Amino acid sequence: MRLSAEFREQFVQHEMRTHGRKNGFVTTGQEARLLKWLPIIGLPKGKTLASANLAEDAPVVMEIGFGNGDFLVHLAERHPEWTLVGVEIYLPGVAKAVGRLADAGFIERTRITQLPAQFVLQHQVAEQQLDGVFINHPDPWPKPRHHKRRIVQKDFSQLLVSRVKDGGFIKLASDIPELAVWMRDILDQTPGLTNVAGLGGFIARDEDRVHTKFEQRGINAGRDSQFLHYIKK
């Protein structure tokens, strides 16, 4: 990897403890894209969303764990009026997404960070700053002793809700039935949220949704995904 120590220090936060892979192979071309774009649209540790030069009055919608950027590109296409904030700890995923967003001409209305979502929400996003949040197919951590590594936890859910505006949304998807129920049970019990499908319910798949890599992986393995939609009261 050729990213300089200074660049890594500013944009690639290896010292933060996370569960899940952060590093992997980044091509020379991807690296050039990162070096070009992250100084402009990156959200390094010392910067808040409020100081990130966002378009005035544009709804701000975050995707947590965007993987290779499938859904982020889809959102940018479908919602030219939105400012998108992408949060992903896996550097090769960040590199792929930055390249795809740049090629499609969407990069300037996105903000991208490799920092963990917990840090971003706690330190870089203000209360009631987000119009919506998507979390698609978060890591399942199937072993019971690893369940505490799952991103959706009670504390995380409360933090997330505090960052969403009244009337804003949180939408989640999972192809792992046990994880879908885990997320639903936590979010159903989080004060301030209304489950659009009613307590205990899942919504139908939005017809125009793109199949992300992990939704497709589920389909290939014979698993249908489940979808959750909450509104902040």
Ligand SMILES: C[S@@+](CC[C@H](N)C(=O)[O-])C[C@H]1O[C@@H](n2cnc3c(N)ncnc32)[C@H](O)[C@@H]1O
């Ligand atoms: C199973 S993948 C799903 C990727 C994509 N959303 C999809 O549907 O194909 C989960 C993603 O969440 C990312 N992730 C895990 N923990 C995270 C965290 N604390 N903050 C941000 N992203 C995280 C992982 O690196 C991984 O890319």
